[in-house]
Structure formats: structure tokens, C-alpha cells
Amino acid sequence: MRQWEAIYDKWKNSEHLDDQLKQELDAMRDQPDLLEDAFYTDLAFGTGGMRGVLGPGTNRMNRHTIRKAVHALGRYLKKHYVNVHDRGVAVSYDSRHMSREFAVETAKVLGAHGMKAYVFDTLHPTPLLSFAVRYLGAAAGVMITASHNPPEYNGFKVYNDDGGQITPDEAAAITDEMASIDDELTVPYLEQSELEAQERLIWVGRDIDHAYLKYLEAMSQLDSAEQKRAKDLQIVFTPLHGTAHHLVLSGLQRLHFHQVDVVEEQVEPDPAFSTVDSPNPEEHQAFTMAMQRGKQTQADILIATDPDADRLGAAVKDANGDYTVLTGNQLGALLLDYILKHTDRQLLANARMIKTIVTSELGRRIAESYGVRTIDTLTGFKYIGEKIRQFETTGETFLFGYEESFGYLISDVVRDKDAVQAAIATCEMAYYWKKQGKTLDKALQSLYDAHGYYIEDMVSWKLTGKEGMETISDIMQAARTETMADIGGMPVQTVEDYWAGERITPGKEQTEPIKLPKDNVVKFLLAGDCWVCLRPSGTEPKLKCYVGVCGNHEAESRKRLTDLTAAMNEFLNRVSS
Known part of the structure; x- marks a missing residue:
């Protein structure tokens, strides 16, 4: 037996x-x-x-x-x-x-x-x-x-x-x-x-909800008089059959966002998530019903939370009047800029923005423009929460934390990503920019104009079973040992091996230590603020390849993204064959 x-x-x-x-x-x-x-x-x-x-x-x-x-x-x-x-x-x-x-x-x-x-x-x-x-x-x-x-x-x-x-x-x-x-x-x-x-x-339940909502009110960047005014912003919200419905609506109502149209078919908790292929706001299909409702109501913004309400997705009108789903990097950059724009400059010297090592470098550039230091963590919001706890002894001030996978944190009364906070802040931000005559899409373009056109992508390879795990191991070993002068025509400036805890500069004998916990990750920093990163998934039999680029304009960035992705595909196919 x-x-x-x-x-x-x-x-x-x-x-x-x-x-x-x-x-x-x-x-x-x-x-x-x-x-x-x-x-x-x-x-x-x-x-x-x-x-x-x-x-x-x-x-x-x-x-x-x-x-x-x-x-x-x-x-x-x-x-x-x-x-x-x-x-x-x-x-x-x-x-x-x-x-x-x-x-x-x-x-x-x-x-x-x-x-x-x-x-x-x-x-x-x-x-x-x-x-x-x-x-x-x-x-x-x-x-x-x-x-x-x-x-x-x-x-x-x-x-x-x-x-x-x-x-x-x-x-x-x-x-x-x-x-x-x-x-x-x-x-x-x-x-x-x-x-x-x-x-x-x-x-x-009720007492905790009330206390939390009081913190949401205090989180607002609007002055007290503006908070009490009815807001001219048409919102469509879907909780995707999950937990966020009551708290998001309550938070919006407290700040007098009254024009909120909820996707009724997706309000009721449904363990089968029967109206979506996947209840994940990272996937555009999750916005199908919200977009239909938005077109009917001429909504300014669409927001969607995942079932446990720790991830938020947002869709905004583009130049053609169609809805486009923002990436996690884009929404994070917009929120960061909005918070910084409304924070007293005297408070920024000791303030810290936290992001993960696979999150866009656009956030770092925005923070730098306000004199704010960025701290990088390993992938996973638990590391951001752990860093916030350390601030209690270092005297540093948490300002904002985010990761590319639709996770954001504004107030540190919570120590994990919080889609309820992010939903309220995103709607407030959209209202602010609407008063300035801009959509969030135009506000994002302004950030690109000021800091460079940053775009990112992630490709994952599903490699199951014992053979798949061995292939992942072979690929990670090759990434660590093969000398690559360039990737996709972009010169390699630094290689970060998070398992060895070393930052290596090609052509130099000395290495620099990485002051983060060990993790099976290799990141290549390239010229022009471009980079690629390889990381096995911690929860699925997958190898993830993250790519980030910057260019002077969209066409240049798109080409760099295509070239880097093709080069990494070629590398992975060669090593795994």
C-alpha cells in the first residue's frame, strides 16, 4: 500500500x-x-x-x-x-x-x-x-x-x-x-x-467599521469645506461579488460622492463569481459590466475591487472617450503624485515611499521630484508592512506604498494593501483633476511628459511537475552565471542577485551587498532606466519575467519593451530546450 x-x-x-x-x-x-x-x-x-x-x-x-x-x-x-x-x-x-x-x-x-x-x-x-x-x-x-x-x-x-x-x-x-x-x-x-x-x-463588526471609516475621512487630501460639498463626479463601482460594497459606498458618501452607480449584478456575494471569468480587477474582462454601465451613465471613472478587497482596478476615459484600464503601476504613480502634491513640503524630508523591486521606476522619479526617498522591498506587500513597522523605531514617516499587482496603501492604520482606501482616494483624485479640466488619462500623460514614458509588462511561463521545477531552476542558474553584455540591444549596467545578496557591476571585481532578505530573484538593470527581472512564483508553478522601460515618447518605449521581451523569450527558450 x-x-x-x-x-x-x-x-x-x-x-x-x-x-x-x-x-x-x-x-x-x-x-x-x-x-x-x-x-x-x-x-x-x-x-x-x-x-x-x-x-x-x-x-x-x-x-x-x-x-x-x-x-x-x-x-x-x-x-x-x-x-x-x-x-x-x-x-x-x-x-x-x-x-x-x-x-x-x-x-x-x-x-x-x-x-x-x-x-x-x-x-x-x-x-x-x-x-x-x-x-x-x-x-x-x-x-x-x-x-x-x-x-x-x-x-x-x-x-x-x-x-x-x-x-x-x-x-x-x-x-x-x-x-x-x-x-x-x-x-x-x-x-x-x-x-x-x-x-x-x-x-x-459595526464599531470597527465606524472607527475605520473615521480614518478614511481623515485620509482625505481635501480641506474640510471641500469635503462637505457634493462632488460632481460620476462613478461606476463593482465589488465583483466580494466584500467591499458597504465600506466603499460608506466611505464615498462620507466625502459626499453621491453620483455612484453600482453594478447591481455584481453586488451580491457569490462564491461562484458567476458574472466574470475571473474576479480579478487586473484582468480587463472583469470590467465588462462596469464599462457597459459607464457608457450608459457617461461615468468619469470605473472602479473594481477583488473579492477580499485588497486590490483595486480603475478604468478611465482616454482621448477617444473610450474606457481604458490603468495598470497597477499607472494608478500607483497617479496616487503618489496626488498625495505628494497635497502634502506640506516641510513634512516631506523625512517621508518615505515604498515600492517593490518589480514595480515601475516612475514612482521613484516622481518621489525624487518632491525630495522624497524611495525604499524598495522584495515582491509581496508583507515586506511593505514590515518596513512600516520599522519606521516606528527609525523615526521615518510612511507616505505611500504600492506594488504593480494592483495593491496600494495610503494610511498605515492598515498594514496590508487596501482597496477600500485606494477606491476612495482614486475617486477623490479623479474629482480633483476634473476640476482642473483633466481626466486621469491626461494627468498620467503629464507625468510621462515630466519624468519619461515608463511602461512595463510581465510574462509568465507555466512549468508544472518535477520537470517544470527543474527547468525553472536551470533558467535561474543560467541567469546568474551567463555573462550578458546587453539584453535586446540595451547595455547591462548592473546585475542584482537577491539569492546571493549581491549587486554586481560587469567589469568590476567588487560586489555591493543588497540589504534585503534572500529571495530567488535575478534583476538586470539596463541603460536608460530600463530593467528585466526573473522570479519564480511563490504560489504557482510559474516563472515570471518582468520588463520595465523608459523612453522619451510612447513609440520609443513600446519598441524597447518589444525588444526586451523578445530577447528574454529567446533566452528562456534556449535555456529550457
């Missing part, structure tokens, strides 16, 4: 197995390939938590794998935090299948550890979970979400007491605790009714 078959038999015959899962296992009994995939390994607990397909098995998201993860978290908290039983853990969830049930399971296992669980009484965005951890003084937070993954997925994200995603060291410690749990089917837990009676399961 193979190992996975033994684990399958243990589940099938266990008296502790959830009844629904038992029925699903019974339906799978004649599908050995499906059973093997469900049991051949344990669902991995990565740097932020775990994410996977729903269903029975150790390699699936279900009540038992959730209980195991929470049991490990409880053990970890008791070892590393003081007063953890009273401080408790904040728990939230999105609109996906089983999200509320998994939130309650989290509370039931924490209760067996003697810990309070503050659980939102309705589905709420991920940034509200981050805010709640800090607002309640909790020892940790748990968010049940799979972000914008397909409907068959769900996930379990862990936040530390600062409201940021757990660090790699914290994740490793929780992973060690999980490895010491022999049987996920016998994890101790208490019943919901018992916990409610003992006030160890505490339902929260």
Missing part, C-alpha cells in the same frame, strides 16, 4: 471525519488519480498561510486542515506572546465557499487553547482584518480568503500583532508547529455555543 492510500484509509474510516467530507470521499472512491492528489502531501503552509482547492484530503482546504493550521497557530502564540488568552485573535472571512464556516472553526480551535476569538459578524475585506488586529490589540489575525483565485479555492492567511502578514520567520515557526501535529482529524476544539456562553467567541 502506498503512503497516500494509508492516509486515505485513515480518513475514510475515522469516526472524527466531518460527515460532508465523508460523503465526498465516498463519491471519489473510484477515482484513484483524484484521491492520490488529495492525499499524497499536506497542504503547504507558505510565507503568509495556506491556499488550496476545497475538498476532502490532506492536500485540500477543509475543516480538518483548517483546524490543524489553527492548532499550530495557537501553540505558536502561547510560546511567543504574552497575555495571549485575553488579547485573542481577530478573524474575518470573504464571500467564498466555506469561508464563514472556516472562520467559526478557527474560533473553536482557539477556544480549546483558552483564547478569545473576535469574529466579524458578516463578511469583511482583508484590510479590515488588518485594521481590527491593531484596533482590538489582538495577538494575531486570521483571514479566510483565496483573494482572486478561482471559485474552487479558499485560503487561510495569518497576520501578526502589528496587523501585517506574518514574516517568513514567523511562518517557519508555525510550519514547525504544524509538522509536530500527528493527526489533523483529532485536533481539539470546543463547540460554538459553549464559546459564545463563555465570551470566548465574540462577534464584532
Whole structure:
């Protein structure tokens, strides 16, 4: 008998197995390939938590794998935090299948550890979970979400007491605790009714929403008189069947944005996300219904949030009057410029803008023009949150943080990307520029005129299985060892190897250290503020190639982008063949 078959038999015959899962296992009994995939390994607990397909098995998201993860978290908290039983853990969830049930399971296992669980009484965005951890003084937070993954997925994200995603060291410690749990089917837990009676399961919501919305008002760059005026801006908003509807509308209403047309077909939480191919505002198809509504109402701006409301997409009118979806880099640059334009110059000397190493260099140039220093982090918003925490001891001031994948943070009362904040700020920014006689598209063109025409792209190669992982390893090794004088005709000026922690200048013997954590990333800095970067995905069997260019005008930049992308495709095909 193979190992996975033994684990399958243990589940099938266990008296502790959830009844629904038992029925699903019974339906799978004649599908050995499906059973093997469900049991051949344990669902991995990565740097932020775990994410996977729903269903029975150790390699699936279900009540038992959730209980195991929470049991490990409880053990970890008791070892590393003081007063953890009273401080408790904040728990939230999105609109996906089983999200509320998994939130309650989290509370039931924490209760067996003697810990309070503050659980939102309705589905709420991920940034509200981050805010709640800090607002309640909790020892940790748990968010049940799979972000914008397909409907068959769900996930379990862990936040530390600062409201940021757990660090790699914290994740490793929780992973060690999980490895010491022999049987996920016998994890101790208490019943919901018992916990409610003992006030160890505490339902929260309205007070936290109110406090958060007060911070949103304070975040506005408008003066108090302007905030109170009705705004002449026609907005179309879609929450894409997720969690953002109430808070985005409430935030806009507080600033007197009353002309908000919601895509009604996409308002109701729907775990199947039935009106879109993917509930991801990075993909233009997610805006199909919003664009149709926008044309009917002559909307100035369209905004869309992903299911757990940590990513925001925006579409604006171009020179032809058609809607175009801004990239994450473009919207981030516009927001940064808007914030800087409205910040007292005396406060900027100690202010910091934070972006990831694969985010556009346009942001750096905008910040420089205001005398603001830019700090780079590795890919992942948890690193931006970690840097904000460091500012509490260095005396630096957080101004704005963003990444190319539609994640933005304006106020550090949240320590993760926040689409609710970004939605309010984007509409306010669009209103400001409309009063100046500009669309956001024209405002973006002004930034290009002032700083250079920056555009970016990302291409990913899906390489599955053992052979795929070996190919990714070969490509990364070649990127580190092959000498490339130029890429696509652009001279290589510096090579940054984040695994070795070294910045190498071709032709020079000495290297410069990179003061960031180790990561399997290689970045080539080219002439003219152009660059390419190779990075294996942390969540999928993919190799990602990021390309960024700058030119004096659009045609020049488009050609450079095409040449660099073609050169990297040629390199990848050669190495992988």
C-alpha cells in the first residue's frame, strides 16, 4: 500500500471525519488519480498561510486542515506572546465557499487553547482584518480568503500583532508547529455555543467599521469645506461579488460622492463569481459590466475591487472617450503624485515611499521630484508592512506604498494593501483633476511628459511537475552565471542577485551587498532606466519575467519593451530546450 492510500484509509474510516467530507470521499472512491492528489502531501503552509482547492484530503482546504493550521497557530502564540488568552485573535472571512464556516472553526480551535476569538459578524475585506488586529490589540489575525483565485479555492492567511502578514520567520515557526501535529482529524476544539456562553467567541463588526471609516475621512487630501460639498463626479463601482460594497459606498458618501452607480449584478456575494471569468480587477474582462454601465451613465471613472478587497482596478476615459484600464503601476504613480502634491513640503524630508523591486521606476522619479526617498522591498506587500513597522523605531514617516499587482496603501492604520482606501482616494483624485479640466488619462500623460514614458509588462511561463521545477531552476542558474553584455540591444549596467545578496557591476571585481532578505530573484538593470527581472512564483508553478522601460515618447518605449521581451523569450527558450 502506498503512503497516500494509508492516509486515505485513515480518513475514510475515522469516526472524527466531518460527515460532508465523508460523503465526498465516498463519491471519489473510484477515482484513484483524484484521491492520490488529495492525499499524497499536506497542504503547504507558505510565507503568509495556506491556499488550496476545497475538498476532502490532506492536500485540500477543509475543516480538518483548517483546524490543524489553527492548532499550530495557537501553540505558536502561547510560546511567543504574552497575555495571549485575553488579547485573542481577530478573524474575518470573504464571500467564498466555506469561508464563514472556516472562520467559526478557527474560533473553536482557539477556544480549546483558552483564547478569545473576535469574529466579524458578516463578511469583511482583508484590510479590515488588518485594521481590527491593531484596533482590538489582538495577538494575531486570521483571514479566510483565496483573494482572486478561482471559485474552487479558499485560503487561510495569518497576520501578526502589528496587523501585517506574518514574516517568513514567523511562518517557519508555525510550519514547525504544524509538522509536530500527528493527526489533523483529532485536533481539539470546543463547540460554538459553549464559546459564545463563555465570551470566548465574540462577534464584532459595526464599531470597527465606524472607527475605520473615521480614518478614511481623515485620509482625505481635501480641506474640510471641500469635503462637505457634493462632488460632481460620476462613478461606476463593482465589488465583483466580494466584500467591499458597504465600506466603499460608506466611505464615498462620507466625502459626499453621491453620483455612484453600482453594478447591481455584481453586488451580491457569490462564491461562484458567476458574472466574470475571473474576479480579478487586473484582468480587463472583469470590467465588462462596469464599462457597459459607464457608457450608459457617461461615468468619469470605473472602479473594481477583488473579492477580499485588497486590490483595486480603475478604468478611465482616454482621448477617444473610450474606457481604458490603468495598470497597477499607472494608478500607483497617479496616487503618489496626488498625495505628494497635497502634502506640506516641510513634512516631506523625512517621508518615505515604498515600492517593490518589480514595480515601475516612475514612482521613484516622481518621489525624487518632491525630495522624497524611495525604499524598495522584495515582491509581496508583507515586506511593505514590515518596513512600516520599522519606521516606528527609525523615526521615518510612511507616505505611500504600492506594488504593480494592483495593491496600494495610503494610511498605515492598515498594514496590508487596501482597496477600500485606494477606491476612495482614486475617486477623490479623479474629482480633483476634473476640476482642473483633466481626466486621469491626461494627468498620467503629464507625468510621462515630466519624468519619461515608463511602461512595463510581465510574462509568465507555466512549468508544472518535477520537470517544470527543474527547468525553472536551470533558467535561474543560467541567469546568474551567463555573462550578458546587453539584453535586446540595451547595455547591462548592473546585475542584482537577491539569492546571493549581491549587486554586481560587469567589469568590476567588487560586489555591493543588497540589504534585503534572500529571495530567488535575478534583476538586470539596463541603460536608460530600463530593467528585466526573473522570479519564480511563490504560489504557482510559474516563472515570471518582468520588463520595465523608459523612453522619451510612447513609440520609443513600446519598441524597447518589444525588444526586451523578445530577447528574454529567446533566452528562456534556449535555456529550457
